Amino acid sequence: xxxxxxxxxxxxxxxxxxxxxxxxxxxxxxxxxxxxxxxxxxxxxxxxxxxxxxxxxxxxxxxxxxxxxxxxxxxxxxxxxxxxxxxxxxxxxxxxxxxxxxxxxxxxxxxxxxxx
Numbered sequence: 001x002x003x004x005x006x007x008x009x010x011x012x013x014x015x016x017x018x019x020x021x022x023x024x025x026x027x028x029x030x031x032x033x034x035x036x037x038x039x040x041x042x043x044x045x046x047x048x049x050x051x052x053x054x055x056x057x058x059x060x061x062x063x064x065x066x067x068x069x070x071x072x073x074x075x076x077x078x079x080x081x082x083x084x085x086x087x088x089x090x091x092x093x094x095x096x097x098x099x100x101x102x103x104x105x106x107x108x109x110x111x112x113x114x115x116x
Contacts, residue, residue: 046086046087048084048085048086049084049085049086049090050084050085051066051083051084051085053085054085054089054090054093057090058090058093058094060097065093068093069083073093074093
């Protein structure tokens with residue numbers, strides 16, 4: 001015949017095994033969800049920039065950027081007609097402008113006095 005202490009120990013042991021089983025199942029499901037959301041082969045990308053942001057990053061006016069686009073430089077417009085620029089697009093435009101430019105000017109944004 002079991003005493004009250006042995007019954008408590010048995011129920012405590014059952015409770016611990018139940019908690020351990022639930023924790024293992026939860027851990028397995030969380031790991032599966034993590035692999036679905038963030039697969040090992042996933043790559044993080046930088047967002048694309050609007051024409052005004054791209055012009056500012058290059059260090060030119062947006063009107064000049066539109067002129068360059070009309071000359072066939074820069075990325076093509078999306079099917080909706082909007083034009084966005086990746087970091088590679090911005091870098092290639094800078095390289096083209098630097099190669100065609102006169103003197104030592106480089107197309108990078110300059111900090112103004114008082115800006116961090």
